[in-house]
Amino acid sequence: MPKPSPKRIPMRAQKPEKRRYNFDEVPFGYSPEEAMAEAQRCLQCKKPSCIKGCPVEVDIPGFIGKIAEGDFWEAAKIMKRTNVLPAICGRVCPQEIQCEGSCVLGRKMEPVGIGNLERFIADWEAEQAECVKCEKRPPTGKKVAVVGAGPAGLTVAGDCIKLGHQVTVFEALHKPGGVLAYGIPEFRLPKAIVQREVDFIRSMGVKLVTDEVIGKSRSIEELFGEFDAVFIGTGAGRPWFMGIPGENSLGVYSANEYLTRSNLMKAYLFPKYDTPIVKGKHVAVIGGGNVAMDSARTALRLGAKESMIVYRRSRKELPARAAEIHHAEEEGIVFNFLTLPKRYVADKDGWVREMECLRMRLGEPDASGRRRPIPIEGSEFRIPVDMVIVAIGNSPNPLIPGSTPGLETGKHGNIVADPKTGRTSKKGIFAGGDIVTGTATVILAMGAGRIAANSIDEYLKTGEW
């Protein structure tokens, strides 16, 4: 085998100067030739470490090997065996700490672009007249209810229907997809792709009911009148605020609200769409994760002159995906590191006008292993702003725990479920994804869904808990 080139094939993308004004997807994806060339960089290790880095253990050398040969159909089949949402994972997984982070090439040169290839094969398959068919087991006559149509719930639905059970998914919002629909912006994850994956799951026979808030219109207990098992994948809910003065000023948003307005309600197309959104000129986003990057980049596209990230640690600790930080920097997002908001100052009508901040320094590592930020006394300074987006996380959605007596919850209000089976403290009820772990990732939510689906199958067969 020839020696692989040290650099990966770059993915062509919209130029930063242009894309900061539109909501179209940023990278264009590989052409078949580019994909084959990149796939040929893979060493096809006998003991592949990349698979261990993948939470759902996709057969990575397997599908990449087929791409290298130009057998895309076979590659798609291998992929879909373990991952039902590859077009999404290819775009949003933190590959640098998962599969690509474990790639042997990465020790000396750039690792194989596994995420890029995953995306390529999923998009290629979608363009074909036929798609990879999944085999379905004969009907078992058992019925499964899935609450929440995010990645966790959709994975359970897709797996359970393949296992021969009847599946109904209940979703509170008017569109399925969870964070994929309301949180992650169009320029990063086109909604047509989410729709395609949802359609695929529907085409397998899953019944999807939107606008149904379980816990309000029907309780979990009532679902057992009709269903034999229930999976709860209701995700992270209530947005956190810092609890500092002025946080309810006009122009201060939670990231959930800001992104929901823009993505789910399409406020960026106002007034064609009815939902309004504030278009800040000087925007500060508090936080350093994917949610913060998405918010800052959305603000730019909605006309901000200046859109900045305000983060209390340093660049090294930013929890966002490497690709998002890179894209944000290219687009001209300003990064204020080691900065902590202390209060917001509003004008007489209540609109936020300034933000008072403290400078921080890094101390000893904390429980998360990252160095703890410590405020520097007397370092207060002010930043003029006309909009603030708070992106510091969410607590679990309380609706279901609050309306299901006897369902054990943890100290943060998360549902307690066995990570090996997804089983909760109540017979027949399973849970997984952000509602169990707190805000995590798409792939971990899918992984939890996969485990729960197998465990549901076993429970429905044996009736044992």
Add this chain to the structure above:
Amino acid sequence: MLGPGIKRFELDARDIARKALPGQFVVLRIREEGERIPLTIADTRPDDGVIAIVFQEVGKSTKLLGTLEKGDSILDVIGPLGNPSEIEKFGTVVCVAGGVGTPEILPLARALTQAGNKVITILGFRNKDLILMEPEMKAVSSELIVTTDDGSNGTKGFVTDALKQVIERGTKVDRVIAVGPVIMMKMVSKLTEPHAIPTIVSLNPIMLDGTGMCGACRVNVGGETKLACVDGPEFDGHKVDFDLLMQRLKIYLPQEKESLELFKKTCEHQGENDA
């Protein structure tokens, strides 16, 4: 049509009708491009799977809703959301409502009467042409006082004047419930505070999802931030920061104006085409 610009619709919503309790609301979206707007569930007929809403045409979405006719469909109706009202035997309860708050308070007054309370209802309107649902309210109250700002009918003055009279004439009031414009709820709460009469207000901040996910509906109650859609919508009126609520209701004024004007233009345009 109940009054000028105020309409009552019945919607098919079986699951919601079965579960809804007084004080809860729905969020609806009329069409694909539409926004999600919250409206109180004004009545239910569980056996027919029907809920009623009453709304005032104040902007684009409510005006658009008003153009729908019997048999038309609404894209999304979600509910029942929010916590139901606390309905117990309190003793004497005064229900205070203004304008479109009237149909919202009707199910509360009815439930309170059924729970054995003596219900005194005070309704306020700008003038006699705007008076709503007088007979219905009378049927569920032991006493009904209607005020008009200009005195064109009933007692001249504001609901707070009438409430003051009720308190001053020596009626022992055990609880006050106020639903309507923010300023009215604020004045009612101010009036009852020195008398230490527990006062419940139903807040109407701008909402988006209505399920506690977004934080749009945050209100300040007793110095704490609460989400009206899941922690409310009813709160202790003596603790609510009404001024903040009034400010936050104005966030989108310029966009609401733009949207409404565009809507009016398209309506006129359509009118011309039809002619």
